[in-house]
Amino acid sequence: MNLYERYADEIAELIRSGMLRPGDRLSSVRAASAARGLSRTTIFEAYYLLETRGLIEARPRSGYYVKGDPAKAGLEAPDDSKPNGKAKFVDIGQLVFELVGSLSRREFVPLGSAFLSPTLCPLTRLAAHLGTEMRDFDPWRLVEDLAPGNESLRRHIVLRYAMDGMVVAPTEVVLTNGAMEGLNLSLQAVTKPGDMVVVESPTFYAALQALDRLRLRALEVATSPTWGIDIDALSEALKCQRVAACWLMTNFQNPLGSLMPDDRKKALVALLAEHEIPLIEDDVYAELYFGAKKPLPAKALDSKGLVIHCGSFSKCLAPGYRVGWVAGGRFAGKIEQMRLMYTLSPAIPSEAAIAAYLDRGGYDRHLRRLRAALTRYLAIAMEAVQTHFPPGTRVSVPQGGYLLWLELPESVDTIKLHALARERCISLAPGPLFFTDHRARHCLRLNYGHAGDPRFASAMQTVGQLATALTTTCAMNETTATA
Amino acid sequence: MNLYERYADEIAELIRSGMLRPGDRLSSVRAASAARGLSRTTIFEAYYLLETRGLIEARPRSGYYVKGDPAKAGLEAPDDSKPNGKAKFVDIGQLVFELVGSLSRREFVPLGSAFLSPTLCPLTRLAAHLGTEMRDFDPWRLVEDLAPGNESLRRHIVLRYAMDGMVVAPTEVVLTNGAMEGLNLSLQAVTKPGDMVVVESPTFYAALQALDRLRLRALEVATSPTWGIDIDALSEALKCQRVAACWLMTNFQNPLGSLMPDDRKKALVALLAEHEIPLIEDDVYAELYFGAKKPLPAKALDSKGLVIHCGSFSKCLAPGYRVGWVAGGRFAGKIEQMRLMYTLSPAIPSEAAIAAYLDRGGYDRHLRRLRAALTRYLAIAMEAVQTHFPPGTRVSVPQGGYLLWLELPESVDTIKLHALARERCISLAPGPLFFTDHRARHCLRLNYGHAGDPRFASAMQTVGQLATALTTTCAMNETTATA
Structure with missing residues (x-):
């Protein structure tokens, strides 16, 4: 990382943590240069980078200011979920295939997609x-190479763990057909049919599908759109029920975008260690953080080999190549x-x-560019939500990844909204996909990783208008009913 | 196909069917040319091709003669299997990993491998x-392309079915990560845990592993090394037991190499149709036939959508690329x-x-070369078995593929033989891998697809000598015991 990037990340972290607030003026280029012993060019480049990331703005003849946090400028975060505490068998497959199955063609603006723009x-x-190798x-x-897999690739994975301060033995790394296979295999390795598995509420529908396929029961646990799974609620649940495993996303959860702080991860790992419960940690968005530092996975805090860490190159480097991995702890x-x-x-x-590719270097440079792009895209998406979506819309503010969780006014049925958007060649991922009981019909997961697509802005406007119309229709129907 | 290749295949078919017998003299080049209206060059090229395939030999100043069929020159075929008719849960994984898990490194002469030489x-x-595409x-x-998969590739698969006279709809073709995934998914699509599945006896250990993984019970049915599964025995079994599916290899079965004749395939399809039982047809060796014509799969005879046909490019074109497919009938x-x-x-x-690759053409030319090489390799392997293996050794004569099934004298324990061969860097696949009850300790599956490897001949000699020594040790022990 260059000097200017490091300095920009420091400031970004200050903004993220709230030390620098919207409207605050940054030091002038000359003052910062003197104070930090960095060249003016370096300071200027850092400010420029922060500007492109949408974090600060230059005001003519005045200086650089922290931009308003779109989340704090009128949009509230959605509530924590409140599942009913009962485990149930899952039946989600058909709904997923109906709603998102056919919408991956390019005619669609993929707001409902789980993929990054390739x-x-x-x-x-x-x-x-590919060709030269x-x-x-x-x-x-x-x-x-069929078993145990490309040695150089496994070495790179181990080295990247080491860069994060984690010691993972090469023998622990199992290469898989994307993270999907890794997660499915991990789940099967630690459960048998009928077992109960803890998931976040809401959770990625692929997790629910895997439970369905393996005939497992899902136990949803309350999850905050900001801090991730509620440790107290989890602790309570473990007291009264026999849980075979947890499947969680500690970093940039799909669909919430939540990030568990380190102390919560620590408490999670300690709690599961006490009960000897394996944690399947789906960490595919780890590299797409917006803060100054990559968040560590729960795996980093595990000393008992109970955490199975699943990663992938599909989300940030090589979509469609279908290469992921599992660091499987004692289950490897x-x-x-x-x-x-x-x-x-x-x-x-x-x-x-x-x-x-990893041999030649440049992966980290690529990731920095990708993170900068996604930070910009987030700002674009938040602004569009604020401008076009119905009043009362609440939204999570992810600190990484490319997914937003929207809570629309209760009267908006997102399955209806999905059908309307589909007619206009826009895909959406309605809330019911992410819950065992298909609730949250007024919620949406929104992929902002395509905000670089020229069609993105008008698609957001269209969806916002459709949603607003649905609230009006509903209000009208109520009026008619009362009349 | 060229004229000379077509003529050579005609003769090969006459030899295969027994119309031409070992020692028979072929027409002279001049006579054949006159009789068939083909140029002498064409006849000469055909004879030359048959010679390279090991089917005929030129005797100086005398002409061309059909070579002795190695199977008929002293080596008997193994007996049909006689399973006990009881279904059981499978526990095969550990044995497979112990015996073949670590032996895919290049130091080993891969007689126990299931792979063709890349x-x-x-x-x-x-x-x-790869590079240019x-x-x-x-x-x-x-x-x-993630779903439903590369359109051009699916079209090629459908076209190749059509070339064989089969009508398969493009929507029926599902691309999979090798045939392995196709077979596993097919099995899961038509069963639930505890169900009973018919397999051949012996059967490929991957089938047993899949049953194990899905907690299914295996019902072994008697199978001939020549004609495949015994239809009468299967019919009897279906009368008294509730079977959820059959998993069979109708063409060049692994490990036997058996080929079901068309009339038996017809009877099989009719029998399963009557009971409405799905057939999972593992047909990965179909292209590797030695006769004049590619054998049709049972799928070709199915009118009820009950046959799930699994194919792959791993065995004959692109090892390690992990692309197979399923033509899934009503389960697609x-x-x-x-x-x-x-x-x-x-x-x-x-x-x-x-x-x-398929777009540019040349696949069929490659397959013809591959088949010719394997025919030669079979002759080399049979000769080696005859020369070096202990008297009383029986062997199947496959009509395609690259696997031989050997029945050694009862006193030879192939698990012991495996350990001895392993010390000499030769891998073997002992008989117990292919049975639910780990019987057939005196049997071996032998991969002759590596007979082009300069180490093949001496490895065959070594294994033959080790096996012979084991019979002697055993005889000596018996003598000592009686004395």
Whole structure:
């Protein structure tokens, strides 16, 4: 990281933590340069970077000011969820396929998508690596690399853990067909049919689908859109029920965008260690943080081998290559055996190309650019919500990733909204997809990772207007009913 | 196919069917040319091809003769299996991982491997396609192609079915991470835990592992090393037990190499249709036939959508690319949804490279070369068995694929043999891997697809000598015991 980037990150962290508030004036370039012993160019570049990230603004002949936090400028955060505390078998598959199944074609503005825009990834370099790596590839490695997987890639994964201060043994790393397979295998490794599994409320529908497929019961636990799962509620739940595993996203949860602070992660790991309950930690958005420092996973605090950490290159580097991994703790051996029985291995060319990309360096530079873009996109999306969505709309303010959680006025049925948006070639992910009982019909998950798409602004306007119309229709119907 | 290849295949078929017998003299080049209206060059090229395939030999100043069929020159076929007719839960995983798990490194002569030698595949061309396809790849297809998969590749699969006279709708084809995922998904689509599934006896250990993973019970049915599963025995079994599905390999079964004749396939499909039982047909070796014509799968005879046909490019074109498919009959929709929930998709670059390879043509030419190589390798392997293995060794004569099934004298414990061979860097696949009750300790599956490896001959000699020594040790022990 360059000097100016480091300085910009420091200021970003001050803004994030609330030390610097909207409207605060930053030191002048000359003053900051003198105070920090950095060149004026460095300070200027840092301010410029913060401006492009939407965090500060230059006012002519006055200086640089912290921009208003869109979340604090009129939009409240949604409430914490209040699940009923009863475990239930899941039946979510059909709803997911109906609502999001057919909407991944390019005609659609993908506000409901779970994917990042592939144009944000270094696809040309990856393609070049595919060609050159495989041209000279030792044919025997097509068999040898099936298990335990590309050695160089596994080494890079271990090194990146080490950069975060985590010691993960190479033998603990199992390569998988995307994080999806990793999560499915992990779940199967630590449960048997009928078992109860704790999930956040709301939770990513793929988690609910996996539970459904393996005939497991889901126990939703209250979750804050800001701090993640409620540790007290979890502790209570564990007292009275036999839980086989937890499946959680501690960093930038899908769909809430919540981030568990370190002390809550610590409490979580301690609580689960006490009960000897494995934690499946879905951490696919970890690299997409907006603060100054990458948040650590719960895995970093685990000393008992109970945390199974699932990562992926699909969200931030190589979409469609289908390479993820699991750092499986004490379950790593079992997970690897299950993968060998199920899909045998990820695609060898995909593994080789990603390993070659990591070898040449530049991954961190790419990630910095990606994070800067997503920070800008978040600002664009928040402004659009504020401008176009019906009054009373509440929204989470994610500190990473590319997903927003919107709570619309209760009268807006997002399944109806979905149908209307679909006619206008806009995809949406309605709230019911993220709950075992298909509630939260007035909620939406919104992907702002496509805010660079020229169609994004007008799509947001359209959805906002449709939602507003639904509140009006509803109010009119009520008026008619009373009349 | 060229004229000379077509003529060579005709003769190969006559030999295979027994119309031409070992020692028979073929027409002279001049006579054949006159009789068939083909040029002498064509006849000569056909004879030359048959010679390289090990089917005929030129005797100086005498002409061309059908070579002795190695199977008929002293080696008997193994007996049909005689399972006990009881279904049981499977516990095979650990044995498989102990015996074959660590033996895929190149130091080992892979007689126990299930893989073809990757050097037999057009890897350089595939690599070139990877590079060029992905260089110009439309980024949006990295998302769009996840479901329902690369359109061009699915079209090629449908066209190849059509070439075989089969009508398969494009919507029926689900792309999978190798055939392994296809088979696992198919099995899960048509069963629930505790269900009974019919398998051949012996059967590929991956099938047993899948049953184990899904907590299904296996019902082994008697199977001939020549004709495949015994239809009468199957019919009896279905009368008295509730079977949820059959998992069979009708063509070049692993491990037996057996091939079900068309009339038996017809009877099989009719029997299962009568009971409304789905057939999962693992047909990964279909392209590797030695006769004149590709054998049709049972799928070709199915009119009720009950047959789920699983294929792959791993065995004959692109090892390690992890692309297979399922033509899922009436279960296709469910199988596709399950794949979306489990691994989402095969790797997009792998799909694109294989599609590009098929676009350019040359696949059938490659397959002809591959089949010719395997026919030669079979002859080499049979000769080695005859020369080096203990008297009384029986062996199947596969009509395709690259696997032999050996029945050694009862006194040879192949688990012991495996340990001895392992010390000499030779891998073996002992018989117990292929049975639910781990019986057949005197049997071996042998991969002859590596007979082009310069180490193959001496490895066969070593294994033969070790096996012979085990019979002697055993005889000596018996003598000592009686004395």
